[in-house]
Amino acid sequence: MNLFRPVAYSFFVLLLSACQSSYNSKSEKTTTVPPRAEDAYLSQEQAYLRSSRVSDVHYNLQFTLSESSQFSATSVIDFSLKDNSTPLTVDLNDAEINALMVNGKSVKPTYNKWFITLPAKSLNKGKNIVSISFTREHSTDGEGLHRFKDPVDDKVYLYSHFEPAAAQQMFALFDQPDLKATYTMSVSAPADWSVITAMKESRVEEKGQLKVWHFDETPKLSPYNFSLHAGPYKVWEDNNAKYPLRLFVRQSVAKQIKPSDWFKYTTQGLTFFENYYGVDYPFTKYDQVLVPDFLYGAMENAAAITFAEGSFLTNGEMSKSKRERLANVIMHEMAHQWFGNLVTMKWWNGLWLNESFAAFMATLATAEATEFTAAWRSFYTGGKQAAYRADQSVTTHPIEVAIPSTANAFDNIDAITYSKGASALNQLRHLLGKDTFRKGIHQYLSENAYKNAVLDDFIASLAKASNRSLDTWKDQWLYKAGVNTINVNFECVNNVISSFEIEQSTDIKFPTLREQKIQLALFNIKGDKLKQTKALPYIYKGQTTQVNELKGVQCPDLVYPNYEDWGFVKVQLDKASFKTAKQHVNKVEDPLLRSMLWQSLWDSVRDGQLSLNEYLDVAVNNISAESDYTILGQVISQLETSKTYLNKMYGLNNAYAKEMTQKLEELAWANTIKSSGSNMRRWFEAYRTITSSASSLSNLYTVLKGDEVIDGLVVNQDLRWDIIAQLNRYQYPNADKLITAELEKDSSDTGLKSAIYAEVIAPDEAIKTRWLAKIQQNDSELPFSKLRSAMTALYTSDQNSLDEKTADQRINSLASIDAANDHTFMRSYGRYLIPANCTSQSVKRLQKAADTLTELSSGTKRSLLVALQSDERCLMIKNKMTIK
Structure with missing residues (x-):
């Protein structure tokens, strides 16, 4: 089901444009204002009518x-x-x-x-x-x-x-x-x-x-x-920068903050953004406040930014990935001080541009102003992959969508809004040229300072700076959904290329062919390395683009047609390149390309072109040689997702699942012992997450008790709670008593949420039933943040039999739960409590719900459709398995 039909959407945009033009008219003719609907939400029509009268x-x-x-x-x-x-x-x-x-x-x-x-x-x-x-x-x-x-x-x-x-x-x-x-x-x-x-x-x-x-x-x-x-916040001040800086946090968690990191990245960011934008910071001071129970990562309130405590408090040294996330989130909210606060959208359909631009600028600033010079690689493995998945989802949508009412403002706030939009802006920067793009941004901010603006104002500034029309680009990228795929076809004669073409394909439901500037890169195996032999920037468009410039170049062992990740496009490797990638991924010197090849292998699993067990063989045999922190995190995440698939497909007692789980446990433990620093901590976290066997759980317990000491691993309070949850998840002896004992040591808000998570994750039907009732009741005495902790732990991938016991009840009550709760609650409920158990019965149940539950809110309907598609994918991956 396509939630945004192009004809209806275009009509709505034209209607609103006509309305807005009439509202902005300077005519003194009295406007007839229809009565406002008696509900909690404001329609775009009513908003424009009100702003046409009020100033x-x-x-x-x-x-x-x-x-x-x-x-x-x-x-x-x-x-x-x-x-x-x-x-x-x-x-x-x-x-x-x-x-x-x-x-x-x-x-x-x-x-x-x-x-x-x-x-x-x-x-x-x-x-x-x-x-x-x-x-x-x-x-x-x-x-x-x-x-x-x-x-x-x-x-x-x-x-x-x-x-x-x-x-x-x-x-x-x-x-x-x-x-x-x-x-x-x-x-x-x-x-x-x-x-x-x-x-x-x-x-x-x-x-x-x-x-x-x-x-x-x-x-x-x-x-x-x-x-x-x-x-009564604890406050730190830094008056060494151009603007006075302050950092606020609750007193009881003040020891879990390192203010110097916050002030360092903030100072670096302010300097970078003033230079990049060519516009001074628009406020007189810069405050940052860490707050509990926050719904999102952070919020760009003018000069008083709020951050979710849970993401940035740390008991001990902050990991490299957390420090990079801290720098990136600081930059994201700082980018908004100009793009969003100084110049603001007129209505919520422009929210995507705020968030896309901030996501793009945060990555650029993190890469160019901090020690995290590989930030674009982190963006590729994180946000961009989420955007690719979202754009291939049944609930995909254009980047720019109509928002008829404040009730719909967050309907489409997802990875398309943030990361696809950021990727589109990044490839536009490559298409126009970096200096031209920057000039257009400066013009936009300068001309619209302290005003409201619309998308056409932004596009007009970039078009003026580049002296070219961007109407086609805007239509292709912002008003059309879906992600394209490119692959290359080439022939070689006497070991040189005789013909080479780029082929662009689309999903049949989203047939837009786009223009985009990419880099074609050719590689050959030389000794124990895969060496680049050619890199060619190239603009392709349409279904087929001939690349005559590569005729006569040495025949490659591997071609990657989106080298350095300029474009937003899926890459389908040709057969020879796919074979090279599987056999020689560790011979690739360029870390970004190595990351992209690992991603191509994983995408092949998700697309049904490579069996999960074949991917696992490649990963298990190659990942130990990987020393790059970002790539290590990327592949470990894929291994953890693979374990989730195995849990859902087979449970814990299937022979292959048990054998592969043991291999993954041994792999993670061996690399924990031989690694050091951030990589060692990353491997241990993988071990903790994957572990389910009795011997490995016992090993975790000895680490918790301090009987097993791993050099360089600090078992801080956060890690203690994570280990206890994993032990209780698999009913390690007396694990439930560990929760009670730990709560006596840590009764903080974080401790209370961790204790709930550790309790609820146990494979205990009575506990599950009790907590499900608490979640589903109206007007719970527990704050939403505590209920959300329980939701995330209630039904894990290895608890399908318990999940099934209440699956029908959760589906049958979904409409009433949706009607009784707001979008904030339902975002978490829909993500964690719509049952999807990788069986044909589960798929049928979800399909029936999607067909019959017609009164669901748009956000919950999206969650239901995503669950259905995920369940179908899980079955497809299971059917592609080639194990005996």
Whole structure:
């Protein structure tokens, strides 16, 4: 099923374009505004109608914060109104309104818990001032103004998260990105708290046990870029950079942070981005706040960026991969300070460009401004592979899609939005030239500073810089779904090439042939190395492109037609190159090419061209010779996924599965012992993840107890919890008691979540049933972050029989669960609790659900379709196995 039919999509875009043109008209003719739907969401039509009437918005906000579950606030909204012939809505979610004043007069609120409707008779044509005083419960699901009570010391911490449209959970406003505004704020809070927002505090008054923090007016910001964070945070400062830097974290986890890394990467990033963009950083300070229970990796709030604690806290030295991720995420959110905060999309259909550009720029900055010079290789093995998988999924979609309502803002936030978009931008940079691309970015930021912009503004800046039309490129790459495949056909006479062509193919459902600039690279075996003999930049388009420039070149042993990964395209190796790759992958000197060849082998498994057992033979026989940290992680990840497939296909008692598991355990343990540093830790993590045999579990237990000491391996608190979970997963004797004992040592928030995970992962039907009930009940007393920990552990790949016991119930209740919960909950529920068990029965069950559950939300429907496709792929891979 194609969720976005091209004809309907094109019509919707044309309709919205026509509407927007009429809304932006300078005509003084009164607009007839249809009534807004009585629900929690804002349609694009209503948003454009409102922004056609409202302008010059300023918010004066006063908050009273405490440790209680509620807060109180007053929003004073100063704005101009083009016409006052019809009512106007102001967004405010689930609050108790204490007073409403419109232009100095008290007005009885017309309020449905989602928005206030201001009567036309109370409004002025021109200047208006609306004051709304209210009380509201703090949120506990990561949106709005989230409250967290630390289980270690009972201290309370608050932070805000507004994307896509959750600012209304903290204050009354026009909650849409194209109504940029300035914000002035004062906050009353306990005296030992810090208060953080887009501006540095201008003054702080002491009032007994409280302090009142005052903040000057911000530059113009879209509502989702504004923020408020408060609590007794530990703070570090660094005033050695061009802008003052601060880092905030909860006091109980302060020892798990190394501030010098944060300040180093932040300083490197600010220098890089100011130089690259040619535009100064648009704010006066740079704060970063680590927060608990966060829904995402990080959020680019203007000058007050939030980061998920779980990704960046560490008990001991941070691994190389975590430090690279830290650098990359810092760069990603920093890129947004210009591209997203300084220049902001008009509506949520432009969210992809924000995220794609930040993902692209983060990789570029990490590679060129930090010690992680191989960042593009990390992008290739991580985000880009996720994008390829998403673009081959039944739920694929164009990069740019229509977003009819805020209810749909996150429907398509996935690897296509982030990594395919970033890849498209990267190949456009190669197509136009790096300097030309950079010039276009500078022009875009300069011309649209503190404004809202649309895709055509971005494309126009690049077209002007390159002096060429990009209309065809835009249509091919941004409005058409699907990934192309290229392969090469060549013939040789007397050991030289006599003919050479690039063939481009498409999925029958997505027939777009694209133009793209790539590098053709030819290699020959020379001694014990695979040496490059030719590299040729080339632009291909259409179904077949002749490459006459390669005639007469030495006949290659291997051709790779996307050398250095310029393009976004799947590569299908020709037969000779595929054979060379299988036999000589370790002879490739270039690490990126070596990585791409490993990926080609793995893709062949996923595409049904190579059996899983053949791939495993190649991997087991070659991976020990790999010393590159990034490639090692890539192949180990493929081995771990292979183990997951074996678990689902055969369970733990199948002869081949047991034999291969033993080989993988022995491989991981042997390489742990002989390796050192980051590679050793990577191998041990693979051993811990793969281990299921009694002897290897016993080995893990001796490491946990300290009886087995591996030189260079620090068994920190994080690793202790991981080992305990693995022991309980396979019912190692008394493993459940280890959880209780460990929780006495570590009762932190991380410890509580780890204990839940370790308990739920046990193959115990009673535990599974109890936790499934907790997850499925309405209004659970447990915060979502704890429920999410349980979801991830409930049914693992080796627990199919337990999974099947509740599979029908989970499918039959999916519609009611979906109706009772929001998109945040269902994103995790759909990913982890829709049963897909690699059997024909499972596939039939999922297919029936996809056919009959027509009322599911779009996000849950996507999760269901992805589960079905994954189950079908698992069966296909099983049927391709060539074991006896």
